[in-house]
Amino acid sequence: MGPLDGLVIADFSRVLAGPYATMMLADMGAHVIKIERPGIGDDTRSWGPPFNEQGLSTYFAGVNRNKKTVEIDLSTDEGREQARHIALTADILVENFRPGTMQRMGLDYKSLSKDNKGLIYASLSGFGSGEGADIGGYDLMVQAVGGLMSINGEKDHPVKVGVALVDVLTGLHMGMGILAALNARHATGKGQLIEINLLHTLLSSLANQSSAYVGAGVIGTAMGNTHPSIAPYQVFSTKHGDLAIAAGNDSLFRRTCDVLRMPELVTDERFLTNSDRVAHREELAAIIEDALQEKTAHEWFEDLRRAGIPAGPVNDIQQAFQFAESLGLDPIVEINGMRSVRNPINFSDTPVEYHTAPQKLSNQSFQ
Incomplete structure (x- = not known):
């Protein structure tokens, strides 16, 4: 039994940041219901090659274990009602639609919290719900406008990090916010709205580089594999x-x-x-x-x-x-014949669990 056993998460998120967060929570025992478009599903289902032996995009498979996929057409009244039913029985809802989309479908926090007062609603965007709401939040462009490319790679040749790092960091921050809100709910009985965006997360995660600018006016530059403050x-x-x-x-x-x-x-x-x-x-x-x-x-x-x-x-x-295997860290687990990267968190009493491999679309509607 995991530390989050008994909690239900309605996962309306796609691509990486949201799915990464909900997979981490699912590994800890939460029951995650992943809502996907009928016949199409999460965008990353088509992001390949590579595909694994079961025919799934390895991108999708990497962040969607331990979840139950249901296919719901949110463009229909019936689909929205089905989604609302799931949301009203959930402890946590995670979504990363463009700001305003969930409100138009009647699935925003204000609408749902009237009937589910304990709902913790985590809303993820690229650049917030204000003046940046119209800007698409893909990791590549956030690395560009958020300053990360300017300090990565060699001088005068900005380079993105080789993984969608901002998405991963945002998912981790969102997961921490959800757990904090759960703790607050134990005291008050009330849920709350959590808003997080990729740009804020990147600026915070630039750590010493952003602190150097804020605290001393120093603008970092790309230095290859050297460090601005330590040598060698x-x-x-x-x-x-x-x-x-x-x-x-x-x-x-x-x-x-x-x-x-x-x-x-x-x-x-x-x-x-x-x-x-x-x-x-x-x-x-x-x-x-x-x-x-x-x-x-x-x-x-x-x-x-x-x-x-x-x-x-x-x-x-x-x-x-x-190298990790040589250190006895066992970085790979197998779930129903599908290999997956082990969750890095180790609990002494309530270990993470691996019970469901990423699911294929069934072409069946929500039941």
Whole structure:
């Protein structure tokens, strides 16, 4: 029995942010009813290749396990009434239609909360329900207008992150908001409306970069694999393969120098403190990279690991899973013959569950 056992979620969301959040909650025991368009379903059902052995888009399959799919035509009075019935029996509703859409269908928070006072209604948008309501919220363009591309990649060549990271972060933030609202409901008996948008989430998640601008007026720029405030904290080439070294404090720097057999760097006035090392980053990087040519990335990883230094080879995704398996983390689970990525949260008493693989459309209407 999961920690959210007994809770019912009406999931009107599509694509990634909402479905990712509801899958995480479903893994924890919530009963998620995913409402999809008859015969078409979630947009990501057609986002392929690749498709898995069962014929499902791996994009869709990656965020829709542990859910019950029902097909409802929300363009009809009958469909909207069916959806309303589900919403009125739910504890939580998640939606990411364009602002105003759910209101036009009579499925907005104000309408539903009259008859379901405990309803927690999580509304997700790209740019809020005000002046940005007309702007489509796809992850690519949010990374662009939200500043993430400007600090990613190499100088003068803005690059998106290789996964829809803003969607994932927004889904996680929304899930946290839902759990907070559930706790508040225990005290008051009342639900509430939660609004979250992709742009706000990105600006918050830029963390030190956004804080540097807000607090000091510093506008970050793309720096490749280096860090604006720490050195050495970047990727280096080796005899074979690339190696990431994250020597984030003076102690780690001293130990890195010992492993590289260059103790003289510790007392070099250019590198005495982190601020010194940041000021002379390029000089330091050139010295370290030259020393790293003696061994491969994997050989250096073993040496640095023994010294307690955060470092590791740059893996592809297959190698990343193999690395996790070598650490005993078991990153893959199998659900009814379908492989899925394990939920990263481990509970001591109420473990996550994997009971339903992502469902195919049945071409049957809601029953």
